[in-house]
Each structure stands twice: as structure tokens, then as C-alpha cells.
Amino acid sequence: MNIAIVGATGNVGRKTLEVLEKKELEIDNLYLVASSRSAGIKIKFRGKEYEVEELDSFDFSKAKIIFFAAGGKISEKFAEKASKNSLVIDNSSFFRMDPDVPLIVPQVNSEDLDSIKKNIIANPNCSTAQLVIALKPLHDLFVIKRVVVSTYQSVSGGGKAPMDELIEQTKFVLDGKKIVSKNFTKQIAFNAIPHIDKFSDSGYTKEELKMTNETKKILDDKIDLTATCVRLPISISHAESVNIQFEKPFSLEKVRSALENFEGCKVIDERVDGGYATPLDAEGKNETFISRIREDKTIKNGLNLWIVSDNLLRGAALNAVEIAETLIKNNYYGK
Numbered sequence: 001m002n003i004a005i006v007g008a009t010g011n012v013g014r015k016t017l018e019v020l021e022k023k024e025l026e027i028d029n030l031y032l033v034a035s036s037r038s039a040g041i042k043i044k045f046r047g048k049e050y051e052v053e054e055l056d057s058f059d060f061s062k063a064k065i066i067f068f069a070a071g072g073k074i075s076e077k078f079a080e081k082a083s084k085n086s087l088v089i090d091n092s093s094f095f096r097m098d099p100d101v102p103l104i105v106p107q108v109n110s111e112d113l114d115s116i117k118k119n120i121i122a123n124p125n126c127s128t129a130q131l132v133i134a135l136k137p138l139h140d141l142f143v144i145k146r147v148v149v150s151t152y153q154s155v156s157g158g159g160k161a162p163m164d165e166l167i168e169q170t171k172f173v174l175d176g177k178k179i180v181s182k183n184f185t186k187q188i189a190f191n192a193i194p195h196i197d198k199f200s201d202s203g204y205t206k207e208e209l210k211m212t213n214e215t216k217k218i219l220d221d222k223i224d225l226t227a228t229c230v231r232l233p234i235s236i237s238h239a240e241s242v243n244i245q246f247e248k249p250f251s252l253e254k255v256r257s258a259l260e261n262f263e264g265c266k267v268i269d270e271r272v273d274g275g276y277a278t279p280l281d282a283e284g285k286n287e288t289f290i291s292r293i294r295e296d297k298t299i300k301n302g303l304n305l306w307i308v309s310d311n312l313l314r315g316a317a318l319n320a321v322e323i324a325e326t327l328i329k330n331n332y333y334g335k
């Protein structure tokens with residue numbers, strides 16, 4: 001198996017390497033691709049050093065599976081070309097709502113892979129991926145009517161540069177120095193910014209609309225979802241406060257048991273000090289953690305949850321690699 005990672009030097013690219021390193025997947029040739037800024041630098045993988053190649057001159061036909069993790073503009077420009085002879089798994093938002101491109105969380109909707117039309121598979125937005133993995137077993141049992149979600153998202157969701165800036169800003173605040181935000185619309189250190197991605201005419205941000213549209217595409221078009229997405233000074237992992245209204249009545253025991261038994265979910269929910277998962281607890285872990293499970297008695301069939309997951313893993317690299325594993329398991333290597 002020959003694999004390429006476009007954007008190999010970024011947050012998601014490096015995480016993809018970490019995930020592949022731990023998997024048993026046999027890799028004959030690995031190609032690491034990025035911009036001219038990092039061409040020539042060396043990255044270690046399974047004990048061997050690989051030199052980063054420049055995207056503009058990379059021959060895509062060398063790889064059977066190509067992970068794209070370099071942003072929407074790069075996917076727009078290069079993914080279709082790469083998909084002529086290879087399978088593209090794209091982390092950007094560019095193809096997610098394309099009806100000919102399946103948007104996949106393998107545990108939730110791997111059957112949608114049957115509808116591949118152009119050798120491109122989209123990986124969902126990080127906030128959506130962790131949400132649908134917790135919603136799926138509950139939707140199967142009690143039928144979700146409406147979801148209200150507020151997110152508490154880490155800076156790593158914006159890439160490596162915002163992560164570095166959070167550290168720099170924090171030091172500056174502690175040293176009493178003046179801050180000029182470069183990757184955020186306001187100071188992020190010791191703050192909360194209710195704005196991720198661009199504003200749409202409706203007043204919702206694109207990040208919020210992605211959560212609505214992607215949940216419908218992955219899980220069920222009939223689910224109504226409204227979101228407020230907030231960036232916090234957290235390095236890694238996104239948390240979500242989720243209010244769900246079901247069509248059918250439920251019991252907390254059945255909710256808990258459905259979540260406990262669903263692949264990829266882990267319930268940590270004790271009603272004592274510290275009996276819940278936080279972003280730091282989720283960092284580096286593959287599971288989506290579910291805590292604070294309780295009934296919302298202000299609406300009919302209402303439930304409240306707290307969901308936390310490592311955005312670079314479930315929200316990106318791990319999910320992308322699991323898509324590749326699913327394709328390989330089904331002997332699907334493209335049209």
C-alpha cells in the first residue's frame with residue numbers, strides 16, 4: 001500500500017502519521033507532501049526518515065490512498081486531479097456537501113461508502129464527527145427530533161499557527177505585554193470567542209452551519225440542529241453541551257447502556273466531584289467521552305449531555321485513517 005499525506009507537516013497531517021504509526025496497516029511507500037516552506041524537512045515514521053516533498057511537483061499516481069490535510073483551497077485545486085488514479089480522503093470542508101462525495105464516520109454511516117462516485121471521501125468537521133458518534137445510538141433507539149448544541153472548541157481546531165499563538169499570547173499576558181491577535185478576531189488567552197469561521201447572511205457562522213448540514217448528511221436529514229460555536233483557550237479537544245429532544249420517550253438507563261455499547265463512545269458519568277471528562281482527559285484518546293447525562297424536564301423527551309473528544313483524532317486523523325481501513329477491508333481501491 002502506497003500512501004501520501006498532503007499537509008503532512010500540519011496538525012492533522014502529523015496526527016495522521018501518529019495514528020498510522022500505531023496501526024497494523026502495511027505501508028510500502030509513504031509520501032509526505034506540503035508547501036515549499038517545508039519541502040526538504042525530514043519526518044520520522046516507524047524508525048525511518050522521510051523527506052517532505054513539494055505539492056506543486058508531486059506525482060499523485062505514486063500513491064493509492066492520499067490524505068488531504070492542507071485546507072479547502074488546496075483540496076479544491078488538487079483533489080480531483082489526485083483522485084484520477086488514487087483514493088482521496090479529504091479533511092477539508094470543500095467536498096463535504098457534494099452529493100457525489102460520501103461524508104463518513106465509519107461507525108455511523110459506512111454504508112454511504114457504497115455511493116462513491118469520484119474517488120473522493122470527505123471527513124467531517126471535528127465538532128460534527130464527535131457529535132454524531134454520540135447521537136447515532138440514541139437516534140436508532142429514540143429518534144432525534146431536535147438538537148441544540150453549544151461548543152467549547154480548542155485552538156488546535158484552527159491549525160498549528162493558532163496553537164502557537166495561544167502559548168505566545170498567554171506568556172504575553174503574564175508578562176504584561178501588549179497583544180496583537182494574528183489568528184483570532186480578539187485576544188484568545190484568558191477569553192472566549194463566539195466566532196469560528198466566517199459569518200453567513202443568517203448570522204450563523206460557517207462552523208455552526210457545518211454542524212447542522214453535516215449532521216443531516218451523516219445521520220438523518222430530518223434532524224433539526226442549531227449550534228453556537230465558541231473558541232476557548234484550550235490547546236486540544238473540543239467539548240459540547242448538547243440538548244436533545246427525542247420523538248420517543250427514553251430512560252436514562254437505556255441511554256447510558258446504548259452509549260456504553262457503541263464503538264468509539266465511552267461514558268464517564270458519576271455525579272461526584274470530577275466524575276466527568278474534560279478536554280485534557282480526552283487529549284490523545286480515541287474515544288468520544290460522554291458525561292453529565294441527565295433528563296431535561298423543561299421539554300418533552302428531553303436529554304442533556306456533555307460530549308468531549310480529541311478534535312485532531314476523532315475530528316480528523318483517526319476518522320480519516322478509519323475510513324481508509326474500512327475501504328481496504330472492503331477491498332475498495334477506487335474506480
Ligand SMILES: NC(=O)c1ccc[n+]([C@@H]2O[C@H](COP(=O)([O-])OP(=O)(O)OC[C@H]3O[C@@H](n4cnc5c(N)ncnc54)[C@H](OP(=O)(O)O)[C@@H]3O)[C@@H](O)[C@H]2O)c1
Binds near residue numbers: 012034074157159312
Ligand atoms: N485541526 C482540526 O481539528 C481539524 C479537524 C478536521 C478537519 N480539519 C481540516 O484539516 C485541514 C488541515 O488542518 P490543520 O489543522 O492540520 O492545519 P495546519 O496545522 O495549519 O496545517 C496545514 C498544512 O497544510 C500545508 N499547506 C498549507 N498551504 C499549502 C500549500 N500552498 N501547498 C501545500 N501545502 C500547504 C502546510 O504545509 P507547510 O508546513 O508547508 O506550511 C501544513 O502541512 C484543514 O482543511 C482543516 O479545516 C482540521
